[in-house]
Amino acid sequence: MxxxxxxxxxxxxxxxxxxxxxxxxxxxxxxxxxxxxxxxxxxxxxxxxxxxxxxxxxxxxxxxxxxxxxxxxxxxxxxxxxxxHHPPAADKFRSDFCFILFFAHLLPAEELARLIDARIHWYDETLARMEECEELGEHPAGERFVHGLGLAVYRAARNYLCDHRDDLLRDAAVPADTAAE
Structure with missing residues (x-):
């Protein structure tokens, strides 16, 4: 757009x-x-x-x-x-967080854990702010719909991080003593 x-x-x-x-x-x-x-x-x-x-x-x-x-x-x-009325372009997902996680195998487990925990905390805070805005009854239907979609996407991302955090830490993270080599 x-x-x-x-x-x-x-x-x-x-x-x-x-x-x-x-x-x-x-x-x-x-x-x-x-x-x-x-x-x-x-x-x-x-x-x-x-x-x-x-x-x-x-x-x-x-x-x-x-x-x-x-x-x-x-x-x-x-x-x-x-x-x-013009068809929208495809959505583009850009995330420094995901870029870093893509290379999780190059980072120590402690750093990965801190990074993931910070993002979960960010989602928690963001979702709390968004949920405060759920009194959108007077807003147009499209605004209410997109707000609900945003909540669903953020909840799913948060839940994925919580559910799979330990798997990534176990499978990808390098020991702290070899990370800087």
């Missing part, structure tokens, strides 16, 4: 600054779905404004540049709806 469409999607939920759009992808409702950097968001917003798909107002701030708050236009909403 291109950054312009991602920005239109966030703005379809309500007016936002570039910073607030970025936060939607870091800790907001889209945090587990997509990424968007400031280096991509601001040029996308400029193009969207030039094309009449978003508009903005500038709000003065003390000792800082004016803050631009963007909102989607009717043309922007139509462009978003049109983009949503």
């Amino acid at each position: 291109d950054t312009q469409t991602l920005c239109l999607g966030v703005l379809n939920r309500g007016a936002a600054s570039g910073y607030e759009i970025k936060k939607s992808f870091e800790e907001g409702p889209l945090a587990h779905i997509h990424e968007a950097s400031f280096g991509a968001i601001y040029p996308a917003l400029s193009r969207l404004a030039a094309d009449g798909l978003v508009e903005y107002c500038e709000l003065p701030q003390d000792k800082r540049p004016d803050k631009k708050v963007y909102s989607i236009t009717s043309a922007g909403r139509r462009a978003l709806e049109k983009a949503l």
Whole structure:
């Protein structure tokens, strides 16, 4: 999904600054779905404004540049709806954690255990935050559906780590005294 469409999607939920759009992808409702950097968001917003798909107002701030708050236009909403009709690209799973585990045979058991335990803890904390948001009755059906799918995926990943942690430690990890050689 291109950054312009991602920005239109966030703005379809309500007016936002570039910073607030970025936060939607870091800790907001889209945090587990997509990424968007400031280096991509601001040029996308400029193009969207030039094309009449978003508009903005500038709000003065003390000792800082004016803050631009963007909102989607009717043309922007139509462009978003049109983009949503295109088939999605295949999902890509990128994970530094999985890359490290792929080479588990090169790491000492203690380090692997610490890494896996930390990830299980991360899943526990993330799931707890997500479960606090389960009062989504007033949100659109798609948001509720994706939230439920996210919970299911994270629970499955957490459970897999718990169920298979000791197998990996037993089968792949090298003894601490040979790991650095």
